[in-house]
Amino acid sequence: MAFPNINRQHILDALRYIDENGIPSHNQSMKYDLITDDGKKYPTKYVVAVADHLANGTEISTEGVHGTDARSFLKKHGFCIEAKQERYELIVTANDVSSTDERFTMDDLTMGDHYKPLDVFFQKANGEIIKRNYRKGEKRNSNQTMPRLACQIFEKQIVALSVEEKENFPICQYKPTHGVFRGIYDSLEGFRKQKKTLEYLTYHYDNGRKLIFYCWNIFSTLLFVQECLKRFGAEGDRFVLSYREKETGEINPPPPPPLETEKYRNPYSEMLMESKNIIFRGAPGTGKSYLAREIATDIISNGYFDDYTQLSGEQRKQVEFVQFHPSYDYSDFVEGLRPQIHEDGTMGFALQDGIFKKFIQRARKNYEDSQKSKETIEKEISAQDAMENFFSSVELGVDSFETINGSKFFITSVDERCIYLSIPGNVTDRLVLNTDEIRKMLESGEDFQKVKDIASFFGKQFASQAYSYDFAIYKAIKETKNKTSRKMAEQETLKKYIFIIDEINRGEISKIFGELFFAIDPGYRGRAGEVSTQYANLHMNPEEKFYVPDNVYIIGTMNDIDRSVDSFDFAMRRRFRFIELKAENCLEMLSALENEALEEEAIQRMTALNQEIVNVEELNENYQIGPAYFLKLKHLTFDQLWTDYLQPLLQDYIQGMYDERAIMKRFEQAYGYKKKDGEDIDAAVTHEG
Known part of the structure; x- marks a missing residue:
């Protein structure tokens, strides 16, 4: 059930209304109460009914209010709900x-x-x-x-x-x-x-x-x-x-499935834990990308699952996947300038974070929060709660504020990083404030009385223009903090975050990572590996440093026969553990065919073909065919797999070799492909004279 037009202020007004008018006996709560900081208890359904009355003028009645909806609605607005549990x-x-x-x-x-x-x-x-x-x-x-x-x-x-x-x-x-x-x-x-x-x-x-x-x-x-x-x-x-x-959501999940290893299902998972950064190298189709996702799932689920689709939505936030290519660069990966249309319709550029930096921010927040005490977390939640309530009550571009010097301004927009101001009559009629500065001021618990206090708090000798507006907004937030309820805080659990880079050697590594070579080094994780990014001067805080926390693990994949392997950056090589995957290492993936006879035949054909490949003098194991190709048998026949995928690939391998026709003939026989009537291998080997 939705509760339209009711915000946090209406709920606070409802609590005052109940304090003044009492609770009818038939509206007393039987099981759940809203608890405020001073220990007062209010029946959840009745609170929502009164808030609805104050917001929309409806009659005060709990008949149409479902208890579960009321509790969820109040929790969403930061109120503490406790059950009247029998002990x-x-x-x-x-x-x-x-x-x-x-x-x-x-x-x-x-x-x-x-x-x-x-x-x-x-x-x-x-x-x-x-x-x-x-x-x-x-x-x-x-x-x-x-x-x-x-x-x-x-x-x-x-x-x-x-x-x-x-x-x-x-x-x-x-x-x-x-x-x-x-x-x-x-x-x-x-x-x-x-x-x-x-x-x-x-x-x-x-x-x-x-x-x-x-x-x-x-x-x-x-x-x-x-x-x-x-x-x-x-x-x-x-x-x-x-x-x-237990409350709903506290009920134990089903017992986890049996484990076959000490902690993780996959032996490569332990290798990643030990080394922080690994790269799977091998022939095409050996299941490197498949294995990377499997390892990520294994680690994130603590050995419960190996199928990525079984992870919850929250767990999937701990995994990120990207594929490098020749056009990929620093702005895609770390940060860069992107075109942006301003409110007045003009075009400009704004600094935006890339996929890796966004991922690291999630991991870093978890890592830093896991080191904090419950009291610190409660202060942060209280500050965030106060800011959200304040900005949700402000009519953007309409409600006016004043600095201590009487300068009038309007808040035009707010996002996670910035507060955008309009300052009529000022030489600079627009100003952008750092949201994080106000958050830190609120979290500190200090009582700022003048702008100079803010400068001292941030270790600055002189107060900037922005601090005057920070102070005005800080005071406004403090003034609107009336009756607030206690919000439950729990210690953050340290989680593991897995970043997968597919075909890592296809990108120009130095151009993509830049100064992050140092930060991703397993020996310099955490603040020991802090670096300033290339666009640090454009950050809200130019002194802000970037680092990769200890709970981040990186998996790369690369094909050994790719021509870009030879140019793979040596500085990057020594920061990764290289693990070779051979064609026979991931045969278990063929169980996805869900047909034992088909799986057995696929393994037989693949093994025979790979043996013939290594028999060619100028080829080796790096040119073998991996099991990932044979997953296409879900939709193709063995002959279609040969003509449409394997044959063209093998032709590229042997291009320019002596007697290509005879080599392809041996490949065909090993695989078990039989030419149809009228078909000639010469038609396929078009590059042979």
């Missing part, structure tokens, strides 16, 4: 497992997928309470906290068990009809031999030693915890777990 308590003893939630039963522990832990502790018979001693970086109150606490309490007894006792230790039984998961292992390899899955926990002890066993949802290890009490606990000992129902 359940589960008690585990040696003889019983019980919960205040009447729906709980040990006969169906899969229900644990729908609950979130709040707290857990161990209580001795004498009343002493012991809580988890969290390791550095360990997540608080997770599904793994209770079994880890059990390991902490009974560590000596568990470690003292024999290998056989550990391997037979009961861990989980979701339902009486299901088998029992058993086994405590001292290595991931030992665990994976029994169960190839990511569903496990690791308990660390004694300077690097480990206990590893199965764990998934909040209830999955209840059997393990109870068994610990039975074997090692004293009478009256118990574990107490507090939990609540």
